[in-house]
Amino acid sequence: MNKNTVAIVGAGIVGVSCALELQRRGHEVTLFDRTAPGRETSYGNAGVIARSSLMPFNHPGLWSVLPRLLKNTAASFRYDPVFLARNLSWAVRFLACARASVFQETAAALDALIRLSISEHRRLLVEAQAAQRLRTNGWLFLYRSEGGFAGSRLSRETFERFGVATQVLNADDLSDLEPHLKPLFPRALWIKDTDSVDSPGQVVEAYARLFVSRGGQVRQAAIGGLGRSGTGGAWELREESGAVLEASKVVLALGPWTREFLQKSLGLSVPMAFERGYHMHYNAVGNASLGRPVYDTGGAYVLSPMAQGLRLSTGVQLAQRDAPRNLVQLELAERAAREAFPLESRLEAQAWMGSRPTLPDSRPIVGECPRHPGLWLAFGHQHIGFSTGPGTARLLASLMRGEPCDIDPLPFAPGRFLR
Numbered sequence: 001m002n003k004n005t006v007a008i009v010g011a012g013i014v015g016v017s018c019a020l021e022l023q024r025r026g027h028e029v030t031l032f033d034r035t036a037p038g039r040e041t042s043y044g045n046a047g048v049i050a051r052s053s054l055m056p057f058n059h060p061g062l063w064s065v066l067p068r069l070l071k072n073t074a075a076s077f078r079y080d081p082v083f084l085a086r087n088l089s090w091a092v093r094f095l096a097c098a099r100a101s102v103f104q105e106t107a108a109a110l111d112a113l114i115r116l117s118i119s120e121h122r123r124l125l126v127e128a129q130a131a132q133r134l135r136t137n138g139w140l141f142l143y144r145s146e147g148g149f150a151g152s153r154l155s156r157e158t159f160e161r162f163g164v165a166t167q168v169l170n171a172d173d174l175s176d177l178e179p180h181l182k183p184l185f186p187r188a189l190w191i192k193d194t195d196s197v198d199s200p201g202q203v204v205e206a207y208a209r210l211f212v213s214r215g216g217q218v219r220q221a222a223i224g225g226l227g228r229s230g231t232g233g234a235w236e237l238r239e240e241s242g243a244v245l246e247a248s249k250v251v252l253a254l255g256p257w258t259r260e261f262l263q264k265s266l267g268l269s270v271p272m273a274f275e276r277g278y279h280m281h282y283n284a285v286g287n288a289s290l291g292r293p294v295y296d297t298g299g300a301y302v303l304s305p306m307a308q309g310l311r312l313s314t315g316v317q318l319a320q321r322d323a324p325r326n327l328v329q330l331e332l333a334e335r336a337a338r339e340a341f342p343l344e345s346r347l348e349a350q351a352w353m354g355s356r357p358t359l360p361d362s363r364p365i366v367g368e369c370p371r372h373p374g375l376w377l378a379f380g381h382q383h384i385g386f387s388t389g390p391g392t393a394r395l396l397a398s399l400m401r402g403e404p405c406d407i408d409p410l411p412f413a414p415g416r417f418l419r
């Protein structure tokens, strides 16, 4: 068995980025996915690569809004009570991580990962001949009232502490920047050092093509399980079709499917919840357009200009990954978005749904699996996996090769949740 071979399972942004980085460092990499690259969560996101995403959902400000969220009527957050009851220990740990000390650690860790990822995305977009998809003009947080703006104080202070470039806008400034937004927002915050793309799925596809053009292999196959092969500590991947393949190292990058896969194939349990979200594309009335993604904090949606139209994406629905859809948040988001922008009609018959895979401390797991040498993990990227796939790949490749890391790996260590 060639010691250089790596099999990566999952060809979302995380798996594809890992494939490119390990290939760049001299490994012979095969990338497996049951569909084509970039067709799942990495397809349907809002395409924002945001410095501001260093603020996890579980920050100290969560406590003051928790009673309202628990009523289960907010557009920003809904939960299935049965799912919550079955994942109560996840929920307790998630809330425990909203305390100030853990929040500080998480914000610092995510900031480092995001900064690393922004420069990597910019390099990869050029190398993959997809730079035309990149916008570097930031994104906007919109506030429907002065009170709403005042409520964002912790975020603004955190952005300042981490040097995130922002500018507070009044209604006139906002109208200069985005003239087609309706005059609904007395305040906005322009997060300036944020990039976005107009088709995250096609960016992942372009990265996968780059990997193949450099000699990498993409194999369309559903992996049903894995185990030790018996030859020199290698791993064996079992395709659902029955084929068995060997590799000296395996990287699991299955996004929201990793929890089930680890449980089924190795009996390992990870505390992951699914923050489901929906999107729908719209055209605009007349020549109305947006220059950059906007996050209407009161309306609880993001509206992003995409190649396919304006993509409206929703907040969080905590539920089993494959449970039936519940479109109430999309309907509320659409109503709110129509108040803010001249949307015309829906462009698809059915909304897209995906799951943000979230661990209790809102940090991904990146590193070697305890007690399973040669098995590497890269998953749990919650709301920011499109942004942080490329930084994750650098971190994972450095750890695998025993080379110095660009950022501190400890906040992402698998031992946080796996023993």
Ligand SMILES: Cc1cc2nc3c(=O)[nH]c(=O)nc-3n(C[C@H](O)[C@H](O)[C@H](O)COP(=O)(O)OP(=O)(O)OC[C@H]3O[C@@H](n4cnc5c(N)ncnc54)[C@H](O)[C@@H]3O)c2cc1C
Binding pocket: 009, 010, 011, 012, 013, 014, 015, 032, 033, 034, 035, 036, 037, 038, 039, 040, 041, 042, 043, 044, 045, 046, 047, 048, 049, 050, 221, 222, 223, 224, 253, 254, 255, 256, 257, 275, 276, 277, 278, 279, 313, 314, 354, 355, 356, 357, 378, 379, 380, 381, 382, 383, 384, 385, 386, 387, 388
């Ligand atoms: C509504 C919404 C909006 C979002 N907006 C943003 C945003 O603006 N910016 C941002 O950074 N992030 C955003 N995110 C989060 C981001 O999309 C995810 O964190 C990221 O896509 C996760 O990438 P991944 O590669 O880990 O997983 P995925 O993209 O889900 O990839 C996992 C892959 O594993 C494959 N797979 C599963 N099981 C098997 C198997 N048995 N065998 C083989 N292959 C298998 C799947 O087919 C899939 O391709 C958003 C998410 C949602 C839901």
